[in-house]
Amino acid sequence: MKDAFGTPQTLLVLGGTSEIGLATARRLVARRARTVWLAGRPSPALDAAADGLRELGADVRTVPFDALDPSGHEELLGKVFAEGDIDMVLLAFGVLGDQAHDEARPLAAVRVAQTNYTGAVSSGLICAGALQAQGHGSLVVLSSVAGERARRANFIYGSSKAGLDTFAQGLGDALHGTGVHVMVVRPGFVRSRMTAGLVEAPLATTPDQVARAIEKGLRRRSETVWVPGVLRVVMSALRHVPRPLFRRLPV
Amino acid sequence: MPVTPADLDDDLPVPVTGWGRTAPSAALLVRPRTHEEAAAAVHHCGSRGAIARGLGRAYGDAAQNAGGAVLDMTGLDRIRTIDAEGGVVVCDAGVSLHRLMEVLLPLGWFVPVTPGTRYVTVGGAVCADIHGKNHHVSGSFSRHVLSLELLTADGEVRTVVPGTELFDATTGGMGLTGVVLSATLRLHPVRTSLMSVDTERATDLDDLMARLTTGDGRYRYSVAWIDLLARGAATGRAVLTRGEHAPLDALPPRARRRPLEFRPRQLPPVPGVVPGGLLGRASVSVFNELWYRRAPRARREQLQSIPAFFHPLDGVPHWNRVYGRGGFVQYQFVVGHGREEALREVVRRVARRQCPSFLAVLKRFGEGDPGWLSFPMPGWTLALDVPAGLPGLGPFLDGLDQVVADAGGRVYLAKDSRLRPELLAVMYPGLDRFRALRARIDPRGVFVSDLSRRLSL
Numbered sequence: 001m002k003d004a005f006g007t008p009q010t011l012l013v014l015g016g017t018s019e020i021g022l023a024t025a026r027r028l029v030a031r032r033a034r035t036v037w038l039a040g041r042p043s044p045a046l047d048a049a050a051d052g053l054r055e056l057g058a059d060v061r062t063v064p065f066d067a068l069d070p071s072g073h074e075e076l077l078g079k080v081f082a083e084g085d086i087d088m089v090l091l092a093f094g095v096l097g098d099q100a101h102d103e104a105r106p107l108a109a110v111r112v113a114q115t116n117y118t119g120a121v122s123s124g125l126i127c128a129g130a131l132q133a134q135g136h137g138s139l140v141v142l143s144s145v146a147g148e149r150a151r152r153a154n155f156i157y158g159s160s161k162a163g164l165d166t167f168a169q170g171l172g173d174a175l176h177g178t179g180v181h182v183m184v185v186r187p188g189f190v191r192s193r194m195t196a197g198l199v200e201a202p203l204a205t206t207p208d209q210v211a212r213a214i215e216k217g218l219r220r221r222s223e224t225v226w227v228p229g230v231l232r233v234v235m236s237a238l239r240h241v242p243r244p245l246f247r248r249l250p251v
Numbered sequence: 252m253p254v255t256p257a258d259l260d261d262d263l264p265v266p267v268t269g270w271g272r273t274a275p276s277a278a279l280l281v282r283p284r285t286h287e288e289a290a291a292a293v294h295h296c297g298s299r300g301a302i303a304r305g306l307g308r309a310y311g312d313a314a315q316n317a318g319g320a321v322l323d324m325t326g327l328d329r330i331r332t333i334d335a336e337g338g339v340v341v342c343d344a345g346v347s348l349h350r351l352m353e354v355l356l357p358l359g360w361f362v363p364v365t366p367g368t369r370y371v372t373v374g375g376a377v378c379a380d381i382h383g384k385n386h387h388v389s390g391s392f393s394r395h396v397l398s399l400e401l402l403t404a405d406g407e408v409r410t411v412v413p414g415t416e417l418f419d420a421t422t423g424g425m426g427l428t429g430v431v432l433s434a435t436l437r438l439h440p441v442r443t444s445l446m447s448v449d450t451e452r453a454t455d456l457d458d459l460m461a462r463l464t465t466g467d468g469r470y471r472y473s474v475a476w477i478d479l480l481a482r483g484a485a486t487g488r489a490v491l492t493r494g495e496h497a498p499l500d501a502l503p504p505r506a507r508r509r510p511l512e513f514r515p516r517q518l519p520p521v522p523g524v525v526p527g528g529l530l531g532r533a534s535v536s537v538f539n540e541l542w543y544r545r546a547p548r549a550r551r552e553q554l555q556s557i558p559a560f561f562h563p564l565d566g567v568p569h570w571n572r573v574y575g576r577g578g579f580v581q582y583q584f585v586v587g588h589g590r591e592e593a594l595r596e597v598v599r600r601v602a603r604r605q606c607p608s609f610l611a612v613l614k615r616f617g618e619g620d621p622g623w624l625s626f627p628m629p630g631w632t633l634a635l636d637v638p639a640g641l642p643g644l645g646p647f648l649d650g651l652d653q654v655v656a657d658a659g660g661r662v663y664l665a666k667d668s669r670l671r672p673e674l675l676a677v678m679y680p681g682l683d684r685f686r687a688l689r690a691r692i693d694p695r696g697v698f699v700s701d702l703s704r705r706l707s708l
Contacts, residue, residue, distance in 0.1 A: 001705035004273035004311065004580050004668035005645040009705065031645060032671070085317075085704065135264060135299070135318030136276035136701070179266050179277030179317060220577060220640060 001087060001136065006181075006218030007032040008087030008138065012080060014065060014123055015093025016040030017049050019192040020142060023207035024090055024214050029058045031215075037080055039065035040093070067093050067119025068111070073126055081130040088138040088218070089127045091120055091168075094161075096194050102156050109156045116160035121167055128171055131180040138181045140214060141168040145188045145226075148235045151251060172223055183217050185210065186235075187227040201251070203228055267321055270571050271310040272578030273639045273668055276317030276701055282326045286432050289322060290406055293430060293697060296320040300699035303430045305372030306347060309379065310581040310636075311668030312701035313425050319699065322430060324374050330354055331433065338438040339397065344374030344431040349515075349565075352557065356513040360438040361496065361557075363395035367612075369515075369562050374431040379665035380423035380625040382632075384472040384561070387617035391627050393422035394620050395437045403429040404693035419681075420688045423622030425664055427689060427698045427708055441496040443510040446472070446560040448494035450550045452543070456487025456598055460591065460631075463491070463615045471495050472560070476610045478539040479601045479635060480532070486602045487595075489613065490546040497554055506554075515558040520568035527575030530638055535607040542610060574638050580668055582648055583634035585616060585627060586660035593658035594631050597651050601635065604647060611635035623681030626663045634666070645669060664702065672706045682708075 002008050009032050013021040016038030025036050036058045040046045050060040063080055066072065080086065097112035124139065131137035146154055147161030165184060172182030187210045189201035210227045217225040226232040241249065264277035281301075283289035293301050299319030306325065307314060314321065327345035334340070335358045340351065348362050349369035355361065364376070364383045371381065377399065382391045389395070399411040401421060409429075411418045421428045449470070453459035459475055467473045470493040477489040499510055564570050571579070586593045601608060612634045619628040637644060652674055655662065661678035662670055676682045686708070689698075702708065 001276075001312065001317070001701050002274050003645070003705065004271065004578070004639050006274070007645060009672075132277075133318055135278055135316075136274075177266055177277075178264065179275055216642075219645075 001085070002138070002218075003032055006138065006221060007215070008218075009033060010035040010037075010085060010087050012037040012039065012086045012089045012127070014039045014089065014091050014127075015067075016062060016065070017043070017045045018092035018094075018142075019194075019207040020187070020190065020210045021090055021092030022049055022052070023211035024092075025053055025058075026056060027211045027215055028088075029053060029056045033058060035059045035061075035084075037061050037063055037086070039063045039076075039080070041066055065123075067115045067123070070119060070122035073122045077123060077126045077130065081134075085134050086131070086137060088140060089131065090214075091124055091127075091139065091141045093119065094142065096154070096157050099154050099156060112156055113160045113163075116157070117163040117167070120164050124167065124171060128175060128180065128182070132175060132178050135179045137179075138183060138218060139171070140183045140185060140217075143168065143184050143186045145186050145231055145235055148186070149239055149246070152247070181221055183214075183222055183225060185214060185217070185225045185227065186231065188231050203231060203234070264318070267304075267315045268578070269311045269314065269668065270308050271580055271639065271668055272571060272574070272576075273580065274312055274701070276312070276315050278316045278319055278321040280321050280323050282323040284326045286327075286400075286402070286408065289327065289430055289432060290402055290408070292320060292322055293402060293404070294406055296697065300697050302698060302700040303344070303374060303378075303426045305345065305375035306370045308368055308371050308375065310666040312705065313379070313665055314375075315701040316699060317701055317704070324372060324430070327432065333358065335360070338440055339435060340438060341433065341435045342373055343433050344372060344377070346373050347371065348373070348376065352513055355438060356441070356444050356557075357511050359440060359442065359511060361441045363437060363439050364389055364392045365561050367562060368565050369558070370565060373434050373436070377422055377431050377434055378424060378426045380620065380622045380627075381665070382616070382627045384474045384614065386627055387467050387473065387615055388471050389439075390618060391620045391622070391625060393418075393622055393625065396422070397435040397437055399434050400432040401429045402432055404695065404697040408432060416688060417692070419621045419623050420685055422620065423625035424685065425624065425702060425708070426700065427703055428692065429698060441511075442499045443497045443502055444513050444557055445497040445502060445506070445510075446494045446555045446557060447497040447501055448492055448553045448555045448560055450547055450553065451491050452546055452548050453487075453489045453491060455485060456489075456595060459487055459489045459491070459613065463613070466493065467615050473614065475613045476542070477598070477613050477633070478543050479598065479608045479611045480536045480539050480605060481543075482602050482605075487598050488543060490543060492560070494555070494560060501552065501554065513557065515556070515562075516566065518567050521570055521572040523572065525572050525575050527577050527638070527640060529573060529575060530607055530609065532605055532607045535609055539610060577638060577640035579636050580639045580644065580648070581634060581636040581666045582651065583632060583663040583666045584651070584655040584660050585630050585632040585663075586655060586658045587628060587630035590630065590658040590660065593654050593660060594633060596654050597633065600647075600651065600654075606635070606637045606641065606644075606647075608635040608637050623685045624664060624679055626661065626665070628661075630660070634663075667702070670706060675706050675708075
C-alpha cells in the first residue's frame with residue numbers, strides 16, 4: 001500500500017533499463033518500496049539494473065516485456081499482478097529514434113510510434129484495469145515536452161509522445177474516482193544515454209531530477225508534472241507562438 | 252474524499268479515505284442494518300475481503316479496504332438495553348458516543364472513556380481501544396467493556412468476554428479479528444452534565460511535565476495543549492486543563508433545575524473545497540501564540556460544558572478540510588516513564604523544524620490494558636498533526652519513529668498512515684500472538700484493510 005505521502009511499497013517499472021525509471025526506483029527504495037518488478041527485454045543491462053536495486057535492499061524481480069509485442073502484454077502483466085498488489089506502475093519505456101534516418105525509412109519511424117504509443121496503449125490499459133480491480137495505485141506515464149508542439153527536429157518522436165500524453169490524460173479522467181491515480185510526467189531535455197551526443201536544449205534536466213519530481217507529484221497526487229517546473233510556463237507560451245514564427249525559433 | 256449517503260445506493264466502488272484524507276482507495280460500501288445483513292456482507296465480500304467502518308474518524312487507512320468491501324456500521328445503531336440503576340448499557344456497534352451521551356446523560360450516566368471527538372462508534376472505540384483524558388484513572392475503553400458480540404470469518408457470532416485471547420486480540424485489533432456487532436459497557440455516574448475545570452499555563456516542557464506528574468492524581472481528566480512552534484526557552488510551553496464532573500452544588504441556581512441537560516452546539520461546516528497551504532507556519536504560529544496568551548495563568552473550578560471540555564473540534568463539522576486537498580497526518584506516540592528524554596528529543600526536533608502543527612496534545616497515561624495491539628502504556632503520549640504536503644515530512648517522521656522505538660515506545664495505529672512496517676514488531680511485542688490468532692480464526696484472510704496490507708498485520 002502507499003503511505004500518506006503517496007510512497008509505494010511495490011513498484012512495477014515498464015522499461016526496466018530506463019535511466020529515469022531506475023533513478024525513480026532507487027529513490028523510492030530509499031523510502032518505502034521493498035518490491036520492485038523490472039519489466040524489459042531480457043538483457044545483461046536488465047540484470048545489472050536488478051542487481052543495482054538489490055544492493056539497496058529491495059526484493060527485485062525481472063520479467064520479460066517487449067513493448068513491440070502487445071499481444072503478449074496481457075498474459076505477462078497478468079502474472080505480475082497475480083503475485084500481489086502493485087502500488088505504482090511506472091511506464092518508462094520509449095525510444096527516441098533518429099529523425100533524419102527515420103524520415104527516410106518509414107518502417108523505422110513506425111517502430112518508434114509502435115514502441116512509444118501502441119505499446120503504451122496496450123500495457124497502460126492492462127495495468128489500469130488491474131489497478132482499478134485492486135482499488136488503489138498510481139500509474140505514472142513518462143511523456144515529454146516534445147509532445148506539446150511539433151518540432152522540425154524530432155516530430156516523429158514528438159508525435160508518438162503526443163499520442164501517449166493524450167492517451168494518458170484521458171485514462172486519468174476515466175479512472176478519476178476509482179482510487180487509481182494517473183500522473184503524466186513531461187520532462188524537457190534529459191541528459192541520459194538516450195540523448196547522448198545530441199545538442200542540449202535549454203532547461204535540460206537529469207534522471208534524478210525527474211525522479212525527485214515524480215516523488216513530489218506522488219505526494220501531491222498531481223495529474224501533470226513538468227520537469228523542471230518552469231517548463232509549464234515556457235511551453236504554454238510556446239504553444240501559442242504562430243507557426244511561421246515558431247519555425248524560425250532555434251528550438 | 253468524504254463518504255456521503257448518496258454513494259451508498261450505488262453498487263460501484265467509491266473512494267474512501269480516513270479522517271486525514273490521505274491515500275484514498277476504492278471499495279464497495281455496504282451498509283448492513285441487521286446482524287444477518289452484516290453476516291451476509293462478510294460472506295459475500297469476495298477475494299479482497301472486508302473491514303468494518305464506523306464514522307471514519309481513524310486518521311489513516313484503518314477503515315479502508317482497496318478493491319474489497321467496507322461495512323459501514325452506522326446502520327446498526329440501536330441502543331438495546333440500559334440498566335439505569337447499575338449503569339450498564341448494551342448497544343449495537345454502530346452507535347456513536349454522541350448518541351450514547353444524548354441518551355445516558357439525562358439518566359445520570361456518562362461514557363466511561365471518550366476521545367477528543369464524540370463522533371466515534373462503539374465498535375470503533377473497541378477496535379482502536381481508544382483512550383481519553385481520564386486514562387491515568389480509568390484506562391482505555393476496553394477496561395469498561397463487559398462483553399462483545401463478534402462476527403468472525405466463519406460466519407459465527409461469538410460472545411467475547413474479558414480475560415480471553417479473542418478479547419485481547421479484538422480490543423485494539425483494528426477490526427481484523429472480525430466485525431464487532433454489539434457491546435455491553437459499564438458507565439460512569441455523574442450528577443451534572445457540566446465540568447469543573449482548572450486551567451493553568453506551563454512555561455516550558457519541564458514545567459509542564461512536573462505539573463502533570465504531581466497534579467494528575469487529583470483530577471479525573473487531564474490534558475495539556477502544547478505550542479510546538481515555540482522555540483528556545485519557551486519550547487514546550489503549554490496550557491493545562493484538568494477537571495472533574497461538576498457536583499450539583501457547584502452549579503448556579505438556574506442550571507440546577509436541569510443539571511443533566513446536554514445540548515451541543517455546532518458551527519457551520521467547513522466548505523468542501525479549501526485551498527491547500529492555509530495552515531502554514533505563520534498562521535499556525537499566530538494562532539498558537541494567541542491561544543497560549545488567551546489562557547488564564549491559573550483559573551479554578553470554571554464550569555464548562557462537556558463538548559467544550561472534551562470535544563472542542565466537534566463544534567466545527569468537517570474541520571479536517573481546513574488542511575486542503577492534500578490532507579494531513581496525525582502523529583501520536585507514547586514512551587514509558589523514565590524515557591522522558593525521548594519525549595524531549597521529539598519536542599525539540601519538531602520545534603526546531605518548525606512543523607506548522609496546531610496545538611499538540613500531551614497526556615500522561617496510567618496503566619495499560621491487555622489488548623495485544625492496544626496503544627496505551629504507562630508514560631507520556633504526544634499527538635500532533637501536520638499537513639501531509641509538507642516537503643520532507645515522511646523522512647522526518649521516520650526519524651521520530653526511530654527515537655520512539657529506541658525508547659521502547661510506539662505509535663498509535665488508529666492514527667497511523669505512514670509507519671515503516673519493519674518497526675511494527677518492535678513497537679508492539681504482542682504482534683506475533685496477534686498474527687498467530689488471526690491465522691487461526693481467519694485462515695482465508697477475510698478481514699483485511701489498507702492498514703493491514705501496508706503493515707502486514
